[in-house]
Amino acid sequence: MLEVSGLEAGYGPQLVLKGVSMQVPKGEIVxxxxxNGAGKTTTLSAIMGLISARKGTVRFAGVPxxxxxxxxxxxxxxxxxxxxxxxxSEMSVLEHLDLGAMQRCxxxxxxxxxxxxxEYFPExxxxxxxxxxxxxxxxxxxxxxxxxLASEPKLLMLDEPSMGxxxxxxxxxxxxxxxxxxxxxSILLVEQNVHLALSVASYIYIIRGGTIVKHGxxxxxADERELFQSYIG
Ligand SMILES: Nc1ncnc2c1ncn2[C@@H]1O[C@H](COP(=O)(O)OP(=O)(O)OP(=O)(O)O)[C@@H](O)[C@H]1O
Numbered sequence: 001m002l003e004v005s006g007l008e009a010g011y012g013p014q015l016v017l018k019g020v021s022m023q024v025p026k027g028e029i030v031x032x033x034x035x036n037g038a039g040k041t042t043t044l045s046a047i048m049g050l051i052s053a054r055k056g057t058v059r060f061a062g063v064p065x066x067x068x069x070x071x072x073x074x075x076x077x078x079x080x081x082x083x084x085x086x087x088x089s090e091m092s093v094l095e096h097l098d099l100g101a102m103q104r105c106x107x108x109x110x111x112x113x114x115x116x117x118x119e120y121f122p123e124x125x126x127x128x129x130x131x132x133x134x135x136x137x138x139x140x141x142x143x144x145x146x147x148x149l150a151s152e153p154k155l156l157m158l159d160e161p162s163m164g165x166x167x168x169x170x171x172x173x174x175x176x177x178x179x180x181x182x183x184x185x186s187i188l189l190v191e192q193n194v195h196l197a198l199s200v201a202s203y204i205y206i207i208r209g210g211t212i213v214k215h216g217x218x219x220x221x222a223d224e225r226e227l228f229q230s231y232i233g
Contacts, residue, residue, distance in 0.1 A: 032188065
C-alpha cells in the first residue's frame with residue numbers, strides 16, 4: 001500500500017533522511033522506532049508532503065505521491081495524527097470531529113460518520129461539548145485520532161501517540177490501534193515506546209541518524225531490551 005524507496009529529505013542545508021526505504025502493506029500495522037532526532041517525524045512529514053522529498057520515491061496504492069502537496073496526499077487517503085495532537089483548545093470535541101468528517105463527506109452524512117468513529121472511542125461521547133483544551137492527555141489523543149479517522153483514511157499515520165500518557169492509557173491506546181486495524185485500517189505507527197510497538201505491530205523498522213538500521217517481522221524483535229538498545233545505538 002505504502003512504498004517508500006531511497007527517500008531523502010531535510011530542512012534547509014541539513015539533510016535528515018539519508019535514503020529511507022520502507023513499506024506498509026495493506027491491512028498491516030508497521031512500526032517505525034527510533035530515538036530523539038532519529039528522523040521519525042521527518043519521515044512522516046516527507047510522506048505526507050509537508051516537506052519535499054529531495055530524492056527517492058513514495059508510492060501510495062501504486063501512485064507516486066512524493067511531489068504532491070499535503071492536501072493532495074490526504075486526498076489519496078493518507079491521514080497524519082501529529083506528535084503534539086494539534087487540537088484547537090477552544091473548540092469542542094464535536095467540532096473537531098466535524099472538521100475531520102467534512103473533508104470527505106456530504107453535510108447530510110456527517111452525523112453518521114461521527115457516530116461510526118465514536119464506536120472506537122465511547123468515552124468521548126460524554127465529552128462531545130467540552131472544549132478540547134479541558135480534556136486529559138489520553139482523551140486529547142483520542143480526539144486527535146478520531147478527527148483523522150472521520151476523514152476515512154486508508155492509511156493512518158500516528159506520530160508518537162503514547163507520548164506523555166500514563167502506562168494504563170497507553171495499553172488502552174494499543175487496544176484501540178489493534179481494533180482499528182482489525183476493521184481494515186493500515187497503520188504506520190511512529191514510536192519510542194518499544195512495548196507498545198511490539199504489542200501491536202506485525203513489522204518493525206528501526207531508524208537512526210536518518211537511516212533504517214534494522215527491520216524485520218515483530219517476532220524477530222521479541223527481546224524488548226535488545227530492541228531498545230538497537231535504536232538507542
Ligand atoms: N523544522 C525543522 N527545522 C530544522 N530542523 C529540524 C526541523 N524538524 C526537525 N529538525 C531536525 O531534524 C532531525 C530529525 O528530527 P525529527 O523530528 O524527524 O526526529 P524524531 O525522530 O521525530 O525525534 P523526536 O522523537 O525527538 O521527535 C533533528 O536533528 C531535528 O533537530
